[in-house]
Structure formats: C-alpha cells, structure tokens
Amino acid sequence: MDYEIVIGMEIHVEMATKTKLFCNCTTEFGGNENTHACPICLAMPGTLPVLNEKVLDFAIKAGLALNCEIQHYSKFDRKNYFYPDLPKAYQTSQFYYPICKDGYVEIEAGGKKKKIGITRIHIEEDAGKLLHESVDGTLLDANRCGVPLVEIVSEPDIRSAEEAQVFAEKVRNILEYTGVSDCKMEEGSLRFDVNLSIREKGAEAFGTRTEMKNLNSFRALGRAVQYESKRQVIDIKKGREIIQETRKWDDVKGVSSAMRSKEEAHDYRYFPEPDLVPIILSEERIEEARRTLPELPEAKQARYVRDYGLPQYDAEVLTASKATSQFFEKTVALYDEPKQISNWIMVEIPPFLKEKEISIEEIPFQPEDLVELLTLIQKGKISGKIGKKVLSLMFEESAGSPSQIVEENQWAQMSDAGELSDIIAKIIDENQKSLDDIAKGNKKAYGYLTGQVMKATKGQANPQLANQLIREMVEKKLNSRD
C-alpha cells in the first residue's frame, strides 16, 4: 500500500519593527535581562496595550507578498494559558478575525511546481524567555515579551519533507525581501510548527495528525518531518492507532516524543480582547502598501535573466537572499559585466564567508571595491590568480583598497614590453640549450623559458605578454643562427 504525507505548517515570524507590539520598548535582540521591558511588558495591574501602527503595515506587506486578501476589519483576541514566560497569562493574538486570509506560495520541489495555500496570517505577541540554568531556579527574561510576530498558517497542501523545506525557505525569502522580518534563524526570528498526518494515497479523508512545535532551522524541519512521517507509517502498518497529540522534536537525538495529548490539550478560551479597538484598514492604506512593496525574488530572477542575460541558475542563487541580490545589483550598476560579477559572488566570495563565519551583509568591503578589483584584472594590472589573492586580503581587518593591496604586495604585472624584453633576452642568452631544443622541434622548452621568466619576475610578468615576447625573441634568435 502507498501512503501519502499530509502537512500543514504554521510559521511564526518576528517582525522587524523597532518597538514592540503594544508598548514602546525596543525589539532589539540581546541586551541584559529585563532591560527591554516596561510595566506593560510585565503585565502590571492597570497597564493597557497600545497597538504599534507600524506592525499593521508590516503585516499587510507580508499578506500582499504571500498573495493574501487583506481584511478591512480584523481584531485581537485573548488566548488564555498559564506559563511563566507569558506575563498576562494570555497571549494577545488574532483568532476570530485575522488580518490576512486566502493566499498562496508557489514552490518548486522534485522538479514540479505547485501552489501551497495560505489559510491566514495573523498578528500576535511573542513570549519571554525562561532561564533554567540558574542556581536560583528558573528566572524570567521579559525582553522578548510583546515582540510582534506574524503567524502564517498554510493549508494542508504539503506532501513531503522537501516540499516543507522549500515552502519554509520560500516564505523566509519573501518575508526577508519585504523587510517584514530580518529572518535571523539563530535569533529565533523564524519558527515552524508542523501538523502531520498520513493517509492512503488517493484517500479523501485526512488521517489523525500530530503537531510538532518550535522547529527553528530548515534542517530540523526536514528531519522532523522525515522522522515523524516514518513513525506514523510504521504505526499504521502495524495497526497501531495514531494519537492526536503535540510532540516534541529533539534535534540532537533526532527523535520526536509525545508531549501532551488532545485530552490534556489546552482550552485557550479565546475571546475578543476588550482593551483594543478593532483594526479598520482603508483601501488606500492597503494600496499604499502594495505600491511600496519591493520587488520579490521571482520577479527579480526573471529580470536578471532578461536584462542581464544570466542563466536561471545564477538568478536563483543571486536572489536566494536579499543581501546577496543587493550586493549583486550595486556591483552590476557600477560595472557592466553581469556574468563575471555573478561568478565572483557565486564562486569566489562564498569560501571566505564560510571561513570567516560571516553573512554577505557583513562583508568588510563595498561593491565599489569589488568593481575596482575586477577593473584591475580586466586592464591586465593583475592576473586573475593574483586577483583571488587580493580578494582574500580584502576580507582581512583594515585591508586597504584593491589597488593599495596590489601596490603593498608589489603584485602588479610587468606589462612593460621593454622592461620584460631585457629580462627575456638575458634568460635566452643563459639557456642556449633550450634554444637548441626548440630548434630541434621540442616545443616544451618554451614552457621552461616561461617558467624562468616568471621566476625572475617573481610571477609579476603578464603571462600572455611574456609568452608572446619569448616566441618572438626565440624565433628572431634562431633566424639569426641560420
């Protein structure tokens, strides 16, 4: 019997607003414990939430970028549960009337294109952080309390671990482009919940699903889906019942385990938040957001292929992150060699990013510097090989401009025919044997002579010019022998 995996995902994304959802505290990551928290964050008596209007614009943008219908009327609800990281003991969220509905994302997985439906996007607040390792027991850090999130809920349209990963990456990519989130996985800006069930291929009805919460990397997402789907298939084959439950994914051990079952599940007692008035969005405001929406990855790829003549593969790699595409676009604006720039960004730069453990935003030089380097190569001031050495030094602290690096290291190619001719003449005089070999038809001796020239010039001779001069001068010598 063939089985099919059915997955719906919830993606929690921290929005990149400067201040929190309901107060003026900063959303900045880090900071000493409880220094980004006020009486509102701490749910002191009598405090009231005031909606950060910026959050609305961000949520609208997220909705538009994910092809959703933006709702003219939406509002907040209270999701009630006790946990020490949730000061009010309710999360202010949107349950009954979310801000965006009915969107989709187009993905390509396993060579096939398909649409993954977006059921809804709603705004909610993040919880704080519990620090368990302290000798004083568990402590609360409220800095993240009230940081605005959007939760993106997909339809159960996903059918494999690959699709889940591609979908998640696509959503991340789109949100990063819109500026809705910085999407920093390592800071927990993006978290995935997976609802997964198994059914016989072709069946209409869904199987019993389990939920895995708070997966915080694409790798963990893929592994968790693979593990959990296998587990369910094995249980079904053995005739064991799948229990509707929340499961915890242990990424270190690579296993999921039951957390709480449906019977123990929370009754969140959702009800309309009386402290906040409904959100009414005008058509003008939505249109303004649509107008100011930046170019999204797919449109960019099409443009790179069309306007720069790049292969689709290059276009995809260059648009895989907003920072990469920005770096590419800035460079190409200064130096009209798109394919050459693409090669440097795709091939030459990444090893250094990996070595230095930095992202493309953190490259310590500007697009202007890369252009300077490429110009030096193009003008023959340095060889491509030296160019790579220059690039490596550009990643060092307090490195100068490419020209300065070339000068300091005396890497400029010897491209002066006169100077080079003198050196070659001397080498030919010293290597009569090579001349004899060439006369006998052994062309390999040319290579030896080139090697000697490079040695004498410490590699700075322009190799093409050197080869050309050697041939001319050797032939002249041989002719004069006759």
Place this chain on the structure above:
Amino acid sequence: MKLETLTIHEIVDLLKNKEISYSEVVDSVLKQIEGQNEKYGAYLYTDPDGVREQAKALDDKGVTPQNPLYGIPYGLKDNFCTDHMPMTCASKMLENFRPPYNATAYESIKNAGGILLGKTNMDEFAMGSSTETSYFKVTKNPWDLTKVPGGSSGGSAAAVAANMAYYSLGTDTGGSIRQPSSFCATVGLKPTYGLVSRYGVTAFASSFDQVGPITKDITDCALVLNAIAGHDAKDTTSLNLDKKDYTQCLTKDIKGLKVGICDSFMGDNLQPEIRAAIDAAIEVYRDLGAEIVPVCAQFLDHALAAYYIISSAEASTNMSRYDGVRYGYRAEDYNDLEEMYNKTRSEGFGLEVKRRIILGSYVLSSGYYDAYYNKATRVRTMIREDFNRMFDSCDVLLTPTTANTAFGLGERTDDPLAMYLTDVYTVPANIVGAPALSMPCGFDKNGLPIGLQLMGPVLCEETILKAAFAFESATDFHTQQPKID
C-alpha cells in the same frame, strides 16, 4: 465653620478670597480621618504628613487657586495606581504592591493641583456590592454603622459622606460608583465608556470599567469630570473628543426636558419608601416644567444575566496575571510550577474573586462559549438597540439607583445571588456604555439615604448633569449630613 462639610466650589471660593489657608483645608479632612477612619474604615492608606507638606508649600508660596480643584484634598479608590503609595485592590494578592507608574486620571488631578489624601477601601478587585469582600477591613455606612456603604467603591463614598474627603474617585463596572453613592447620599457619576482613561486603573471587566467622581453635589461632580475627562493615548478605548466645560450646562431651566419613567424599574420588589421618593422626584420634575414620558425598557429582564456572564468572562482573564511570578503574593511552599500557581491563587484571592474567575472561565470554555458568552454578547447588542430606541422618546431616564436602601453588614455575604441583584438597576448603563448618575432624593424611615438615578444616551453627560442640577436646586437632600460624633 465646619470646613469639612463644605463642597469643592465653596472651599475654592474661600481660598480665592484668602479667608482660609490650604493647611486649614487639608487639616479639616485629616482631622476627620484621624478621628473617624478607625470607626468607618473608609481608607486603607493615608499620607497625612505628605498632605500637610503639600498644603504648607502652597501656603508658603501664597498662591491663589489656579483652577477649581487646586489644593483640594481627595481620596482614590485603591485600584488606581500612583507611584508614591501602595495599591492593593483590597486583596492579599497585592498587599505589598507598589506600582512604579501613575493612573492617567490621577495625573490629570495632580496637574489640576489636587492633593491626594490616600487610598480608599473597596471590594476585592472591585468585585462586590458592599465593600465586604475587602481583604483588609470592613467599611461602615456613615449614616448607620450597622449598614454597608455599598460597593465596590464603598470606601470612596463613605469618605465623602463622612467628610473625610471633599471628593473621591471610584470605578463603576456594574454600579460600583452609583450604588454606594445611593447608600451614602453622595453624588456619583459613571461617565460614558471611554470618556475617562482607564490607564493605570486595575482592570476588572475591561469593556465595562469606567472611572468617575463621587462628590457632595452636582457642581462638584461637573468640576471633577472637567479634570478627568479627555483622550489618553495610553488607552486606545478612550474617546478622542474636544474638551468640554461640564459646568456650562448647570442651568436650572429644564422646561421641555423629556424625563422618561419606566415601570420595569418600579417592580414589586422595590422598597415602598423608594417608590414614594421616586414618585416625589417625578413631581419635582413636573413642577420644574419637564415633560414626564412613560417609556418601555424591555432590556432590564436580561441585563443582569448578560452583565454577569460578560464581566466574569473578562474578569477571569484579567485576574490571570496574578500568578505569583513577577509581583504580588506568592505561596510559601510549593514543589513545582503547577503547585505554585494553585497555592498562590488559592491563598491570594478571596472567595468572591474566585467565584468570578470560575464563572468566567466556565462561560468561555469550549463547549459552553456559544451558549453563554456568545449569547450574552448578542443580548448586549439587543440591549443597546433597545436602550437607544428608548431615548428616541426621552432625554433622560429617571429610575431608582437601587431597589433597597443600604442593607446590614453581613446580611448578604452568604447569598451571592441576592448580592448580584443589588446591581439590577445600575448594570444597563455599563452594558450600553452610557452615562448614569446617582444623587440623593430622600431617606427611608430609618434615615437611610435613597438614590435617584438619571441615565442618558452615550455622551449625554451634559443632559444628565443639567437635569440633576435642576433637581438639586429644587431640593435639599444633598445638604443633609450623617450624624457623626
């Protein structure tokens, strides 16, 4: 001259004419507090030294009052946050809590030069109708020490009635300003929902809670409302309207004003003396040239049920933050998180608060949500429509504030339903978010005050104040004083 028996506007006139000093003003009420608070239990906390210092500073500077509340001492119900006093909500849960911020209403009065005497007793977290659910003390009715002052703003009403403050602020969720005002013969106004900021006032039921003044007469009521009404960016449910001077409407001419009366407020369970007092009040209005219009308010039958369902639902989640984690009471011994929560909340909350939490959690729980909470919100909408329709034919609705005068201490504490029924005439205004005022209109055979309630459509405070002022000018109930030794 017994200064403490005077009104705000009388005191300010004396201050302006330099006939008295600020120190004399604060001494007059502090002397009352020092002599009587032990007996009446109106205040939970006072700051006599701070108050005297502020008054002395004003005297030293020789300033004349810059506005009508300048230098006038007042009391705050203990669910308002101020950064220099404890705020307990009369609960063990917040026994040692000191807020690091100020309620906006308090800030407004501070900016107007008011001098805060202290915090007044109340029902725990404002849940109750007699001030008997306070964890700390019982407040007694200044008109009869064996009776309750009403609630939940019982301390605020008793303080004004016993001349321990020139005025006070309370909160009204289902009648908590008007009912104690009725029991204590003070003037109490619940303004339109959103007219006064709720910021810094501990929430009970967020969609009903409203801050309002308790004063000795209608002029004072308008003066205090002037200071506290207004938009506040910290409370997004507060209304963004132009500032008004509510004293402008205090003219005695109410010829042609349509005063609605409604049989459903005059049922069989109404105490006969209250019926007589209301009938007499209707005659006063008729004599003043008002048009008496019979109206029909069907909403009254369902108002109380809808109110207790929705307010308890909101209260149950508003109370959740008191979990022992960040501030307030935390149980001494516990083995794990669950036990810490259970013990903290079991030990920290009183019976009535627990009752509302359980009731509210129940009506919101899955399987019951539609039958209770959802239905109650639909009833609320119907009541709102009915209420608005009623005001097509009248300008104000005249009713008794309560069906009975103040009841005996302990009389209803074991019967929550009887206690809830106390609010039957006052909750409709909260459900609709409309303004309503209670003022004295007589006394029963035992000398206990009777309250007259005037309700109006949303944002018609001026109509209500005008009608109230006309009645007050034609009668002398507001000048009566309880016998205090």
